[in-house]
Amino acid sequence: MDNLKIQNLHMNFSGVKALDDVSFKVQKGEVFSLIGPNGSGKSTLFNCINGFCIPQQGSIKFENVDLLKIKPHETVKHGISRTFQNLQNVPYMTLLDNVLLGAHRRLSMTDTFNRWISQKEREREEAMALEVLDFLGIANFEKKYLSGQPYGIQKLVEIARALICKPKMILMDEPAAGMNDQETLEIAKIISEIRDILGITVLVVEHDMNLVMSISDRICVLDSGKILAMGKPVEVKNHPEVIKVFLGDEAHA
Numbered sequence: 001m002d003n004l005k006i007q008n009l010h011m012n013f014s015g016v017k018a019l020d021d022v023s024f025k026v027q028k029g030e031v032f033s034l035i036g037p038n039g040s041g042k043s044t045l046f047n048c049i050n051g052f053c054i055p056q057q058g059s060i061k062f063e064n065v066d067l068l069k070i071k072p073h074e075t076v077k078h079g080i081s082r083t084f085q086n087l088q089n090v091p092y093m094t095l096l097d098n099v100l101l102g103a104h105r106r107l108s109m110t111d112t113f114n115r116w117i118s119q120k121e122r123e124r125e126e127a128m129a130l131e132v133l134d135f136l137g138i139a140n141f142e143k144k145y146l147s148g149q150p151y152g153i154q155k156l157v158e159i160a161r162a163l164i165c166k167p168k169m170i171l172m173d174e175p176a177a178g179m180n181d182q183e184t185l186e187i188a189k190i191i192s193e194i195r196d197i198l199g200i201t202v203l204v205v206e207h208d209m210n211l212v213m214s215i216s217d218r219i220c221v222l223d224s225g226k227i228l229a230m231g232k233p234v235e236v237k238n239h240p241e242v243i244k245v246f247l248g249d250e251a252h253a
């Protein structure tokens with residue numbers, strides 16, 4: 001079953017074609033990766049999906065909802081959440097509070113005006129946040145301030161914040177960037193578990209080829225905003241254009 005359907009997407013920034021006629025579908029429960037050289041349009045594609053960028057042409061549908069007709073903050077309501085290429089954490093807050101920032105209902109007017117509901121809601125959300133932190137293996141850190149925590153933990157907090165709203169699909173922009181080998185292995189396991197245990201469709205942008213090849217059901221390769229290749233890891237890895245353009249020797253590693 002198709003979860004996400006992107007058709008003929010064009011996104012220009014003052015003459016720069018960040019996305020040039022991009023079309024693909026992602027199925028429910030897939031781990032779908034976007035790879036490509038720097039500036040090839042990967043983050044722009046994520047920005048179009050969650051409404052930060054408005055493409056000049058094309059359509060994006062998620063479970064029949066036209067994502068181009070809704071506001072960025074409404075994408076969560078429709079089951080889409082994301083993590084960012086650059087950390088969006090608040091260092092002087094605890095891990096728990098950083099995760100709670102993702103609990104969308106906290107922003108609702110009802111809760112603001114009815115403090116007794118807020119208290120109950122806060123307890124419910126804290127329990128959910130702890131569950132998510134536990135799932136990610138960092139539940140014991142919840143009262144620590146984020147400032148000074150290892151980068152690997154900070155990246156997990158980003159993921160936790162995206163998971164607390166119980167998305168149907170998560171967009172992860174370079175989840176392993178800046179991580180050491182051990183942390184990268186851990187991220188690979190977590191991405192697989194997000195799909196296998198939580199049943200969430202995963203879109204990943206990543207430069208780490210070993211990670212991408214090990215976790216993806218399918219991979220889409222972007223080059224200068226165009227789709228260069230798409231398919232299973234083994235197909236993409238052996239695609240002559242992909243090897244020529246940017247995988248180079250890594251493809252045969």
Ligand SMILES: Nc1ncnc2c1ncn2[C@@H]1O[C@H](COP(=O)(O)OP(=O)(O)OP(=O)(O)O)[C@@H](O)[C@H]1O
Binds near residue numbers: 013017018043045
């Ligand atoms: N908000 C913006 N304003 C102007 N140009 C932009 C904007 N966002 C992206 N671009 C341009 O669009 C192109 C694609 O950028 P994008 O950030 O999507 O690439 P990327 O594939 O995510 O690269 P990286 O691997 O370095 O993160 C680049 O030429 C970039 O400079």
Ligand SMILES: [Mg+2]
Binds near residue numbers: 042043044085
């Ligand atoms: Mg990017």
